[in-house]
Amino acid sequence: MMRNLTFLLRVFSLLTVLTLAIHAQTATATLRGSVTDGSGNITPGAAVTLTQTSTNLKRTFTVGETGQYSFTFLEPGRYILEVQVKGFKTFRQEQIELAVAQAAELNVMLQPGDIAETINVSAGETSLQLDTASAALGGVVQRTQIDNLPLNGRNVFQLAQLEVGVNTSPGSRSATPNLSAGGVGEISINGGRTLTNEIVVDGMPITNKADNLPSFRPSPEAVQEFRIVTNTYSAEYGRTGGGALNFSVRSGSTQVRGTLFEFLRNDAFDAANFFVNQTGSQKEKFRFNQFGGNLGGPVYLPRFGEGGPAVKKLDKLFFFFNYEGLRVRQARLRQSNVPTLKQRDGDFSELLGATIANVNVRDTNGTLIPARVGMIYVPGAVVAAGQPGAGSRVVFANNVIPAARFNAVGLNLLRSFPLPNRTGFTNNYVVNSPSASNENQVVARLDYSLSQKHLLYGRVIKDFSSSFNAGPFPGNIAGTQASPILRSRPSTAVVDYVWTISPRVVFHANGGMTQSVADSRTYSDGYDPTTLGFPSYLANASGDARVFPSATVTGYTTLGPPRNFGNARNIQDIFSFNQDVSFLFGAHSLKLGANERSYRIYNNRPDDPAGNFTFTRAFTARTAADAQSGDAVASLLLGNPSTGRLAIVPQPAVQSLYYAFFAQDDWQVNKRLTLNLGLRWEADLGNTERFNRLTNFDLQGQFPISSLSVAFPTATGLGTRTLNLRGAVTPVGRGTVSTREQYDRDLNNWGPRIGLALKLDDKTVLRAGGGIFYASNSGGGFATQTYALSDTAETPFIATLDNVTPTPGTSLSNPFPNGIVQVPTAFPGAIYGYGQQILPVKVRNIRQPKIGQWNLSLQRELPGHLKVQAAYAGSASMGLLSGPTDLNQLTPENLALGATILNTTVANPFLTLPTNQRPASTSILGRATVTVAQLLRPYPQFGNVVSYNMNEAHATYHSLQLRVERRFSDGLLFTAGYTFAKTIDDVSGISAGATIQVPNYQNYYDRRSNKALSTFDVRHRFIGNVTWRLPFGYDGRYLKSGVTGQVLGGWGVNAIVQAQGGFPLSITAVSNGLQGLAFVGGNAAVGILRPNLIGDPVIADATQRKTTLQWFNTAAFQVPAQYTFGNAPRTFGNLRGPGYFGTNLSLQRNFRITEATRLQFRAEAFNLFNRANFTTPAAILGAANFGRLLAAEDARQMQLALKLYF
Template sequence: MSTLRLVQGVSPVFFLACLLVSTAAHGQVSTASVNGTVRDSTGAVVPGANVLLRGVETGVERPTITNEVGNYLFLNIQPGAYTLEASMPGFRTHKLQPFTLVVNQTATLDLSLQIGEINQEVQVEAVGAEVQSSTAELGAAVTRQQVTDLPLNGRNFTQLLALTPGVAPVSVSQNSGGFGATTTAGAAFVFPAINGQNNRSNFFMLDGVNNQGAFTSTYAVPPVIDGIQEFKVQSHNDQAEVGGALGGIINVVTKSGTNEFHGTAWEFLRNDVLDARSTFVSSKSPFRQNQFGATLGGPVMLPKYNGRNRTFFFIGYQGFTFRRGGEALFRVPTDANLAGDFSDESRQLYNPFTTRPDPDNPGKFIRDPFPNNQIPASLIDPGMVLFAQKTLPKPVSTGVAGRNAIDTTPFAQDQHEGTVRIDHTLGAKDSLWFRYSRLNLDQGASSGRPQIGSTREDRAKNWGISYLRAFNPKTLLQVQYGRVHVRIDEFTRFRDIPSDFDKQIGFADTFSRNFQFTGGILFPAINVANFFGGGEANTLQPNMANIHQVKANVSRMAGNHTFRWGGELNSNNFESFYNNANVGFSTPQTSNPSLPTGTGSELASFLLNLPDSAGRRNVHETMRWGGIMGLYFHDQWRVTPRLTVNLGFRYDRTFQPPYGAAGSEGENGGIETGAYDLQRGVYLVQKVPPPCAVRKRAPCIPTPDGALPEHVLAEPRGKIYHDSTDNWQPRVGFAYRLKDKTALRASFGMFFDNWAGVTQTAQNYEGGWPDVAQQLDNNINNKLSQSVLPNKTGTNPFPEGLFPAPTPFNQVLWYMDPNAKNPYSMQWNFGVQHQVGQDTVVTANYVGSGSRRLQIGGYYNVALTPGPGDPRQRSPFPYIAPTFYDRSWGRSNYHAFQFLLDRKFGKGLAYMVSYTWSKSIDIASSGWYGVEGHSSQDPYNFNQDRSVSGFDVPHMLSINWLYQIPVGPGKRFSPGNRVLTNIVGNWQVNGIVVLRSGRTFNLSVPGDIANTGNTGYMRPDYIGKNWGDWQLDNPTRQRWFDTSLFPAPAAFTFGTLGRHVLRADGYKNLDVSIFRQFPVWEKRRLEFRAEMFNVFNNVVYGTPVGDIGSADFGKVFGTENRARQVQLALKIIF
């Protein structure tokens, strides 16, 4: 049997059997480990020495014995403070004073025994921070003090991810604001790109338990800030336990109880009185925000049971209420516009019904202009006028050019989150913990403008249980189970329209009615670019994330080797209902075909009822079983006391789930669907339904005998997408301690992405032919790629109705190559780490990676070359319409210098200075599915789109600090007067400074000037003599750059401007928190906080409008940051 066939035969049953016979290790979990060697005063190793690790706050003890070469090992240690001692008859006991372990730390602590009595102790002071001399992984731990004391807007921990080198807080993802995950309104949510990998390539864990929000790649349940012990961002790991993601592994550890009862209670308050006004509004909107909650932890005390040193609990709750008046600006037509008078429009409008070939320029087209920009009443669609009159507000003065309407509808959100954790030590060899976390969120808001309202309800939970067994000092087993579930229901409705309003406008029943699960009617979204948008929709996701996780890890110490092996299996299925319809209007339908730049109007296209795009979804997305498996073996070899080598191997596999639940035959969006294979020019049907003459409705085969049309094949496996079976990943690294305080480290590893957009693949072909549950057309009424004259209206964009077309070859949907492979990355680093003093470590690294098989999206099967005539005749398969089609052909490279100065908290001071100088380059593959990576101009020549990634940030500097002012009792300076001490003592100042380069942005050209049948791909020409000519000496919001240097390309050509070659302004920000603590009684303290975000109220303008066909081209309508915000808080600590 070949290796490939053997791998393909790996099944979940086989994997579970492996777990039962294997044992496991400290791996991709949120714990720490301690290792070292015990020697005598001559340097000889001491076998059989007793080594004891004791928790300072819990009293829990972990004993072990050194092996035949004097080595000891403690794995799966909860982060916290510990003491360590070694003893042996004939020697004095060596006791290391309290030291702190952080998440995912591997601490190497060698101990020396001196001749003497065992009851004699040698006390050794521990260091506050030490170099990492056992692994070469990248990352930095964010401590409990940093989590709770640094200023966090909305108390969302993701803001702290950017404190780590290599973390770029710039997102090109569809879910940049946390889509698919429950996010706190108003919070500064960060969805970063880590070490050159795209935003969706990260993996979130909570206490080592999978906490992924399914394919959105954000967290499922956010932890309560005061319930976080600490967290760490890991990447470029030389440990084989780590896998499944190319970017960062974000490990969050929750607090455990201790031998003493400890807790906090808090109230955080924000309102508009304390905040500054945004530069784009004339007044501040009413705003109220409250965050409140409490935590309590300690020993479990029951009648006749004292849990000290054995059983502990921790509970936490946080509530959140948010109310903000709306301030969304948009644009509406005037009464004159609705009557056809566009004399206020600077752009010339053209009559699309006069489109004809240009006799002087073969292959080109001409149109007649509307005289004086007056559209005849006979051409205006009365339904569009009625829609505007009934659902749009009248124009008002907003003080912002190009915006004459404002939505002041308040946004409301209520959120409740909680966590419960139990830790129990069964004995010297056994321990376990259990944690349950949950979040409920309810919100209401407008959806684009005041007349449309939306409600959303989120329910998320994450729980896990972990058991640890030490069979003997050499062998350790950990078994863990985790569960993640997220449900999101969202409804959008017009507030006050009659039930037959769609009929009054003129929408066809097949477009606005006949929806499943909704009562049948949904008013379509009418989206007029740069003006207004919005409509009715239902998004019900009963299983947005539905994950079961089983993990088993084993370690075995043998001489100077520590062997670790084990694996995990995650189920990964989702279920969603999507019901919506939309129609879009843009400029090409009323522009000059020969010179589209600066001509045409989106609003005029709307009044003529001539859209350029439309879509309809009426699906119930389901999947059969799918999952992600990982197996690994690792050897940590302590070659010499100074050199540690890590060697490992990992295998991952994603079992791609077939789309559609068993038994969903006959349902819209069910199992009877299909997808393209554009490498062969065929269409694959997953399950063939009966003929339409038999079933009488879709999905069905539209031939009398049910025979499949030419180039349509039945997929014999009943599954469209193939699994990737080649995810073999070697890992190698070394750490060499040059001196006691200096270490050299390097590693290389292969990593495959098994989550990210990989888990979204099965969603991409729901509702396709022979179904009609999903319909899409992005090239409607395009004079160059379809008929010369307009042939479809916005009220009936799919005249074929609710039966499938004779063939699938004219449908446009989101597809992926059925043979696409999951991405992988080759990652390496080399660096030096040096300890400065007791508490500070300096790290400098070179970090590099080469990633392959990245997703490239956008349209495919477009014309091979630009030119006149029907572009389909110049495409590889002329019988197939161009469509969205993702391929795993992308690649990227990343190189960086990263610097970290990290001082752990001691003597009232902690700080972290992080700097990254980097460049990330890819070929139109900065994210997933085209919309995240900017689709390619020429999908047959990706190298033309090679440029910096959309998330590329060349320079990033982050500085954060915690500083207790040394005035007061027990501090360096004490006034000696109780009254004066209460005034000037017990103050603390904390802050975060961020300086970074501006983000990239693109310019686009509407329409299909190259006439390839593509959409959303065109870039303009650049005609400046020098590259920097586009930058103005004194840019304004109304003219951010010299727009005259970016004309539309000539007909049948691509634009010469590169991808991602323009950058916005650099980002700068300072957040500060000031604390004052008031001792109340013994260990109880009252703390007052004032937190200020963007202290100096710096304005960092966002990216300008990049559509050269828009009247707002080159204008800025937003900021990259927020105006100054102030938060006050009271906190009780005991």
Template sequence: MKPIVLRAALGAALCCAAEASVFPQADVSTATIKGRVMDAQGAAVPGATITIRNLSQGTSRSAVSAAAGEFQIPLLQPGVHEITVEAPGFGTQVLKDVRVTVGQTASFDVKLEVAAIRNEIVVSGSGPLVEAQRTQQANTIEAIQIENLPNPGRNFSSYVFTLPGVASSDAPRVQGGARFNFGSSGFSIGGSNGRTNLITIDGGENEYGSGQQRIVNLSPEAVQEFQVNRNAFAAEFGFTAGTAVNVVTRGGTNDLHGSAYAYFRSQKTSSRNFFDRSDRKSFDQQVYPGITLGGPIRRDRVFFFTSYEMLRSDAARFRSYTSSSFLRPSPAQAGVLDRLDAAPDPEVRRISSDLRDALTTAPSIWPATFQMLRDNEGSFVSPTRLHNWTTRVDYHPGARYRDYTTLLSWNHVFGPRFVNQMRVQVSPGNSSRQLPSQPESTSLLIGGFGNFGRPFTDPFNTWQNRYQGEEILTWIKNKHTFKLGGSYRPVSYRVRNELWFSGEWTFSSGAFPLSLAVKPADRAAFAAAAGTLAAATNLSSLEAFNLGLPASYRQGFNNPEWRDTAQYLGLFAQDTWKLHPRFTLDYGARFDFDGEPAPVPHNRYVSPRLGFAWEVTDDHKTVLRGGGGVFYSPVYYQVVYVTNLLDDSGRYINQILRSALDATNSAAALWAAGVAAGKLPLRALAESDLIARGVATGRGAANRVLFQADPDYRNNYSIQGSLGIERQIAQDLGLEVSYQTYRGVHIQKHHQLNYR
């Protein structure tokens, strides 16, 4: 995949003249600066002109203070700004190196002196540590961290792991019983399974419908910063039951600048993997060369930034089967053999010798099996080659972005109190293709030992056209900042997944008694000699494979392609209410419509949100914050397409199942027929092979396997809450103690039922 991405902002902390404070949720890709202009005695100065200039791009925005001296300038690109405050009869005040980050609203009071001279105040870019009016649990990964922290995998989302409460969602303990074989966002916050995180890039959704990121290989060199809202965030953020991550990409400036780099991990300096038991260390090397270039197309008006990075990774892979203890009798089986070897009857000892051979996977005894194991073991190099190209073009005052995606943002200020934001994103032709390396082979699952042949999920091809349209209106009135908005996100799906088309044969340990490895004529003598010890001992999965005893067999036929559309709509209303100069209240609610394709029902939800921040002291260094709310996410699209492809309509896949317990055409009987036909164990059976044996494969066939959605299927959601206190101890040292709670409800999980 070669993305050309989008854009938004930069950031860090903010510091200002007299009093400065910061609170978040200005916007997913921009920042806001607001405040109050006063004279030396603290009286309001109306009619003052406030000009904010972006130092890197040279663009400016202006506002005039109202009767109470208040002003607010939204939709600022995060980064370093210069603020100039002018009023008749007062000296001009200039605040330099004011830094704002994505999602922040920076608020500060400016006091003007009566003078005819120009007063300049140079402000440190570090700013206060405590965001005194932030109500939710959130962190910002800034440019300094992206530039200086090691990132061996070159994955931009890896920086999330530097934050508290974050773990890998790939660990089986995180997925629990709800785990299935599709990728997730890669990280878990608050114990989630990683599929309910919302990640936006410059305000555009970065979603694949499965909880997996659509763009996963965005170069860190193209990322400027991102904000991670971990708990109890505002109603503006929807389509997530986990966290909301707002990523902004780098943009061009008035200065032409570029870089060339290469990250290299040598085969000679990387250590040998613990599981690599080959004579020579397996080849394992990574190379990441890249370039960046940005600058003006037209000074102070049009800018560009482009980044190219190549991923060349050769990862060592190794498998060893022929040295496994699985190839020899188990300790329990060895106990039975020892008893038989000690028997005085030579016929019993012969049975023991024959049984030992049957339980030993050796080239002289089971040559076909041993050769299959030998062909699939050894050291391998798994190559990965990716070309990541990201380009952003900014036009002031609008913005235009591209990716495999096109993102168009339009922001307009209707006077001092009304702001309108419109965002449209089109992501056509997003595809993910996975083809089988052995298309004619069948799938062999030898439990606890290894899987061989074609995976039952291959080939898996999916195409998506994703669209996003958003409209947000902000109304500033006295101590309130109201926001009303909506987001409409339709998706068209096309999935071709040949589930179980190659057939899947499962061989399980403990499914068959040890006596089946004894010749039928010897079983009575074996049972008498081994006694109860043999009755308590079973065959291993590999032994069952050698003996042609599958525990189950399943195979799919007919049409593996499904197409449909989904409709997602989210509406919200929220208010930031400054109840007191030291107390901020955020409250709001969302209405979400989740229009999934049938058979998943359409669902509608209302989710309230509430948060507060109380500055305990006047010095803006201690804040008590808390909040809570309900957070819904869409249904994973795998649930929808699997319950269509494997339904009972006959339009898509017809899947049959045979077990060891079937009286006729059992799994073992079909295996024996396939071996006799010269197809198994390496080639898949054809539909004609089954029909010839009287096995029906069409709609309504006996022993068919169906996947259905519960008629009352509901979207998963979380109930979140947090309470914490933060204190700045020194200029660069702070301490925060917080409690967070997450409760997940209606988490996806499958159940096995007898279909009637």
């Protein structure tokens, strides 16, 4: 209740500050043109009246000496235009369709005669199809398409795929059964990155600051239409690296109209996925119900003692209300790897394999025996000198770990695994895991015409949702595949005001807010880790965020919640205030405006509050690199993790501000030429934090310990060196740093825009344009570290001091014997992070990425309401944000020293410093010895120094785009388009989407070698859609009467056909030891190792063909020699993943009840022909499934629906 009250108070506050508002992308249209006589002479004094058909609201304009008229800020919909002047017949044109954000031109030629005589012109005679007023590329998805085209998951964002230049991925095509962001984040518009598109609803931005995803998605029943702008748009648009989606919500009309609907899906209607059939498993259970209704019309008020009707209709006040509910129930077959019954008792004899030639080991009974595959070795145990078999490793006798060696915590974790219910070692635990989603969304809008000069509307959208996914394991140990219990409350509200000061001056103000509230709870909420035998300090460190610890056991399904997905709350607010003024000066239509936004993020997301431990075979293998011995479960049972951590993180309250000002002049030079001249300035300012806890990393900053002398062993040949300890973490808004913003202000973001539209004749227009655009400098997701907060305390698990023997006194029973690192009460100065991994760091010189766009297009209107277009669209991007980058990578010169030298350990020189200058004992520099590799790093006093969002990436895009469109007429509408394109970059994004890879730099010192085709490059793409009301029966042109008319009437067919090539493959390799040196800590998200290319990866032999078992020639790749980089390109132009072909079909039958009421039944099929559309093959060299296709998109799915229109 309090949350709703707060939301309403914030909406009310917008009304009080509306006069200070400023404007950006509007959802309204503009209609302008000239009025002349038959000889082309202007007709000053002509009265132009524009009437909105749905509301009967009128606006008038008196033509001046230039002969021009202009109507701005028009709601999308249908209009009537009348022109009257003495001595000429009245001109009248009906059915003028204006689309969202359209700039339309309609020139009127008057005929001499009596003003009382009217000349009616049809829409077909004076078409608005050609884009004669703007050079921008894009298109409009009309209400007819939204209402009729088949939508998988009822996701209106999917219709953005109908435009040329838009690339899709499996994540954007799937049936996302919720009203939230859906898959819109994974579309690329004209070479722009995914997650960089701007989305606005009624002029209000809804893309959040954290990851540039929309906070919600509107119900398709509530959307009037939306425009997709893809290239060289006007100066009104900004803060986008790709394109913009501009939505308009429906409004009421003079008549009460409404809809009731129910959509139903059931797995019984669906085909089985390709791999379900291949493996013989069963289809997942699926139940989908989406229902609701809407109502719109004039507002009626009761009469009190006035006589006449009981209610009074208000002709100038209109309402629209929409409700949509969603209920989804699923049961997914989960196959997991769990320890066998023998393993649970310490018996690993089942793992024993072949004898290893010429290798002997001694078992715990003292017997010297031949080594075998699958043996379990005693961690760190070596036969002592002077004993038989001296120097050999020791294995557990009979491959059985005695109960006396069990670690109590490890045993309890092991017994937390469910018992296997299948035989074997893989997929030996199978269960049906339920999941459910419940969502409700309401949309309400009021439009009020105070007078012809004052128009006002307000709109609110409120969404309530909850979901859970049980995962593979029950209860506390649900596992990382389980989603937390989620509750989401996104909301948005906007108030819009138009004041026609005079026919030539119009003021527009718009203000609103979008809020996203997301709560999550794990299945182990409140769990006490001491139950497993962990020490009490672990439970105390968890505080209120007590959960089951996360235990990753290599080769087995993970226990406990995933990192960063514990008990959490995230709140994101967007406040947007807008204002602009439009002027008509002769042939110039000038608009001046500005936009101010405030982005706020409140994030309470505990990060491994109960500990996160990873178990591998390393400690129980013959050597850490031996893949034929040891087992992760054995390491777990002995209580020896390979890595681990516990983190205490603050709850950030982050804000950033955005400002923009623009001027746009649309100059009609003459009847055939229009110029679009614009200039935009914008600034996306750095983050600030309520308690000034943000930090920067100064690359050349002075560390408190200026230098340190190290005498390297003679065998290394390095001699004695002095370490120059540069680089320091600096606070933001504290101490000597006065500014509270995390980045230096970038105030030089000027974006000129220019375009022209030249009518070669009445049915042909040549258009060209170019401009500079700036994308957001944000992204990276919700993780607390994303903001580089200073008050984060991480305690690492020190697994070993020599890479062989477990650290004495350190095990699961006492994982952090030196205590838990606590959050500092005050910023410790430049010594912050000493001996720690710093992830991430933020440098101060972050800038907004800069994108240049240009296009050239030719449009032609053809008979039959057709418009065709051929266009070239291109872009060049610079200063794009790169993904995680380790600034502490070893230089190539030092890396060339080789493994022997770099792995050499020396006495830790940092421990020779005075006590108050030494690193903490819990840090990676708190050990007695340290490797040569660590001391040769650029910043040896730190671990990984991982930077996010460096302005180092570049991209180019070129495309040919062909498009044909038929305006809706006689029951038929269709569009079709083909895109031939090429996108090249060196990093394809900040973070990977669900189905698009984003490999980062392999070698930070050779970033140019990363240049290749983008991971979202699609060379060929076709998209087509059709909405066709069949011309038969009572509502058609043929066979209208009798029984035949009743049987054949009311049918409709709607379809979407999409075909595109596959994405370029990015092949990576398992570690060759490089990630342990070039990227100490093995953070795969930072360094991506590529293989060597030793052959042709393309399967081209006529006797061999691509199969699901081998998509490419896996023998063409080789893991690079140890501690060297691979020579394979980042992506392959001749080696791509599978393409996509899909047809979605909707068959409708309308039953007329009355003239204004009809019942519609519809049957819809997605992937009608049940084509197996495979996703990207496994592309990690060294993995068991390398080169195989492992997953496919949805098989054919069916949906049934009933809709009542009244």
